Amino acid sequence: MFWKKDPPAQGGSARTKRDSGDEALDSLGLVLRVLGEHAFDTDRLEARDVRELFEDWSSRVLIGGRGEEKGRDWGGLRRFVTEHRREESEYVRRAVGDLREAVQSFARCVTRGMTADQDDDSGLRVQCARLSQAAETNDIELLREQAARMVDLTSRALERREARHEQHVQILSEQLRKLQSELSTARESAARDPLTKLYNRAALDAQLERLVDLGQLLGKPPCVMMVDIDHFKALNDTHGHVMGDNALREVANCLQRSFLRKEDFVARYGGEEFSILVLDCDEAGAERLTQRVLEAIRQISIPAGASPIRPTVSVGLAWLQRGDTPATWIDRADAALYRAKHSGRNRAEISPREVVAPLGEERRGSLRPQGTSQGSARRVSQRPEGSP
Structure with a gap:
């Protein structure tokens, strides 16, 4: 009869169930990763160790291919989450x-x-x-x-x-x-990023506000460097998120070691991007700083099977200018960073510096980029395109 419908194909129903199961696994893996991202120190473990454990369980949930149970320990996962939540609860209750x-x-x-x-x-x-x-x-x-x-x-x-x-x-x-x-x-x-132990974005925003407020009182204008790990998505896709986190930590530690002065401020901006605030920085100092960052990162070697990972970074630097807000200051450094990215990566770009004539002098021509034509920028420590 025309009102009778054919029963649904068995293959379509199985495919729908399989898709739903994959979506559930993806969601569970994301939940575990988020729990690790926002972990805090307990009596037994530091936040970094907790994050690694949750990352490991997230990977184990997704191991073995879609629709397969091999490698998944659901009982162990339940015990781990239950025990960790109990530890967190006891820590907070005691605090x-x-x-x-x-x-x-x-x-x-x-x-x-x-x-x-x-x-x-x-x-x-x-x-x-x-x-x-x-x-x-x-x-x-x-x-x-x-x-x-x-x-x-x-x-x-x-x-x-x-x-x-x-x-x-x-x-x-x-x-x-x-x-x-x-x-x-x-x-x-x-104020610290749980993965890298650098200052986090909130602490960076507060420091930017302070420097913008005090910038005109400083002898030399402060500068901000934006540092971005090259090809980080490809690294994650090829080697996994755990290795990606290792790369973030290695780069963060390297930046921290490169800027040891008390007034230097190194922060994780977000993702694979970092920010460095440096006081009393002139043109020669900017050249040295960006060169220092590039060379230090090039020395990193992360064991990864037969071929170690050798990360590189791109750097953009900008000085604080009159009338800047934290956003406009960061925007100029970001623009310099993306010029470095588009020019081949593994290099630095420096935005032109605004030069203000001393009070009492003619204002005519008092605003000009020092050492370069208006709108241009300097490129630092360029390597051949084929370099790692």
Whole structure:
């Protein structure tokens, strides 16, 4: 009959189920990776180790090809996630408990101090009443006795109060030092990228704001370098995300070692891109800095089977200019970076520097790029196209 429909093909139903299963595996792998990305230190493991464990489990979930169960340990995954969540919960509960104990200790000190002060004040009020009564009797001996007792009670009350206050200050100082240490550690951890241990994007944004505000007061303008790992997507696709993370850590460590001054600021901008803020940088210094970065990264060798990975980077540098915001400053460095990328990678481009004439001189021609024509840029440490 025309209203009867043919049953669906068996192959189509199986294919739909297989596609749904693959999508579920992809989603589970992504969830595990995200959990690792936002891990924090616990008593047993550092955040970096936790991230690696979650990355490993994410890979094991997807191992063996689509639709295959080989290599997947679902029971082990459940035990790992359950145990890790328990460790995180205990760590947070204890950290909150330490804070609660500090607050309660403060409250106890205040309460005990107030109670003891009230007891002393009550005794002094009673003695004041007795002294007043003695004054009304015109009995000199009684008046002298009550006055002496009043002086004695007042003196001892003041001594006890001073001793209590010193003890309370000592207790509270110890609690505050402990809290300050924990808060400092937490603040530093919050400002760090969990994978590379460099400053994170939020810390970078705050530092950019500070330098933009203070830039006009500095003797030489600060500069920002944007550093991007060349062909990073191909590295990830060829060697996997674990090896990609290793490359990010190696490059981050290399950059950190290359900029050791206290005022230098090295951060992970995002993905495979890094930012470096350097104070009092002139043209010659910019040439040296970009050369230092390129040469240092070229020395990295990451074991990967028969052929080690030898990453390279492209670099863009820009100075802070008058009227800049953090966004416009970064944009110029990014533009220089992409010129380096489009020119063959494994090299650096330096944006022209704005030169401002000293106050009192003619403004005519006071804004010009130093050492180059307007709109041009210098290329640093170019290597042959066939170099690694």
